[in-house]
Amino acid sequence: MENGNETRQCVLVTGASGGIGGCIARAFAEAGWRVGVHYNSGQEAARALHEALPGEGHLLLQADIARPEAVQAMVHEAAQSWGRLDALVNNAAIGRQHAVADVSYEEWQAAWQGVLSINLLAAANACYCAARQMMQQPEGGRIVNVGSRGGYRGEPRFTAYGASKAALHSLSQSLAQELAPHNIFVTAVAPGFVEGGMAQARLAGPQGDAIRAQSPLGRVARPEEVARTVLFLASPGSEFLTGAVVDINGASYLR
């Protein structure tokens, strides 16, 4: 069938209730995709986004992705509803400050466990579940993982966050090699600071100007710039980018 819902591409975007995830979901919907709007606690934001998306066939999916069985159920629900899954965007994440000088040993462990369980293990589990679905599709699929400049540059006081993103880049590269024979292409993006999401308080605070000055453009990224890159990486024609980790940092950190 060459028209109708059956041939429109389908993407699951985790953390679509957040600043960057919402923008990614909108970019896909505007490009004609059906979008799985995933959220955990941000039901209101996710519902409003879901209602406002152009096009039809979008899904609203709640899951606490710290729970492996919830990740599996989320991917299963999307794939069952659409009968396919063309792309997964692992965007959901948390940042938690835990400076060595400030936290107890118990707090240190809790921060590492909490951050790694969301930013790395949940993403790895979603990759597994999505890839198993995509392997059954002759056309395969795409996975785009939202990493961070911090995975390369270091994240003092947010060490678990930086480590989780470095590992997510590595996971993307390994899976790109492993899954290419199945027509599944895996990439990551590594943004520096972005307007409107988890870094909003830092950008609005006393460090804001210094952060913007890290780029010769004198600003941080706009979420739309991240969204456009993710859409490009997930779209047909980008196959040979598989394994790439694309910097989106306004030349603030060159590697």
Ligand SMILES: NC(=O)c1ccc[n+]([C@@H]2O[C@H](COP(=O)([O-])OP(=O)(O)OC[C@H]3O[C@@H](n4cnc5c(N)ncnc54)[C@H](OP(=O)(O)O)[C@@H]3O)[C@@H](O)[C@H]2O)c1
């Ligand atoms: N903002 C930046 O400057 C920046 C820079 C580089 C990279 N990034 C990356 O960009 C991505 C999006 O960040 P953002 O700034 O848009 O953050 P955000 O606005 O805080 O959004 C985070 C998202 O993650 C979801 N999430 C958190 N814990 C979850 C859990 N246990 N289960 C399910 N979902 C969970 C949240 O869902 P609920 O709200 O529904 O609970 C929310 O949708 C992240 O991967 C982040 O590391 C951000």
